[in-house]
Amino acid sequence: MRIRPDFVEAVQERFGAEAHELAGTDPEPINEWVKDKTLARIPTLFDSPLDPMTAMVLVNTVFFKGSWVTVFDVARTRRSEFRNFSSRLPCDMMYKKDRMMYMENDQLQAVRLPYSDEKTWATIILPKMEGPAEVASTLEQTWEDLNWELRGRTVELRLPRFRLSAGGSMKSALRQLGLKETLEPRGGFLKMSDDLSVHLSEVMHKATLEVNEEGTVAAAASGAVMKAKSIAPKPPVAMTVDRPFLFILSDGLGSVHFLGQIVVPELAGLEATLSEL
DSSP states (O other), X not given: OOOOHHXXXXXXXXXXXXXXXXXXXXXXXXXXXXXXXXXXXXXXXXXXXXXXXXXXXXXXXXXXXXXXXXXXXXXXXXXXXXXXXXXXXEEEEEEEEEEEEEEEOSSEEXXXXXXXXXXXXXXEEEESSOSHHHHHHXXXXXXXXXXXXXXXXXXXXXXXXXXXXXXXXXXHHHHHTTOOGGGSOSSTTTTTOSOTTOEEEXXXXXXXXXXXXXXXXXXXXXXXXXXXXXXXOOOOEEEEOXXXXXXXXXXXXXXXXXXXXXXXXXXXXXXXXXXXX
């Protein structure tokens, strides 16, 4: 099956994409490319050989390393516990008292922390009700209104040092979202190939996120397989993130770059500083 040269030229010109030819079904060259682009945060994207009928693999990576505008003081970090839905896990609980963008209602607490690049923020949303359904539904209910409700407030924030890694096939989720035709051989990719049978046979995604006293490191990779206002000061408010929460990396336009539902994070053996890259 032949990929149209004008398609390859277009993605190279418009998106700065790279085009490489695979010698067979071994995904190692793809994994090495992903490992390099994410600075080894994601060592592999595909864990098994590709289907022999694979015509093309479209791979995308995102990498972010950001330092907080105001870091957490390592000397204030204490041993504590994080309560997930079924157990209590020991963790290093960071502490910072500062003026932050904050909001609270009957359902949740939320705080937004800026990074030193002055264009990226981390938003932490902590539901007051505990349980999987509450965590999962919180973002849909609040994200659009959050920017209008956040106000400057002195907050005593306690946040665990954590790392989260997740990934796998996105095919089923994409079908549920209505992306069905692209997953069937119905001639939906004729600008890519003259072959009517070309379609998406698999979409893989992996992401990793690490948060500590200095800041955040995040990376993600996706692979699509083509087959043939000022008021009197208020007292500080306490926000202790010791149970499942949402962590969102976004920009000034509200575009979400990373979103994690933090339920069973990796909490042990994590450094207080960002690794050198």
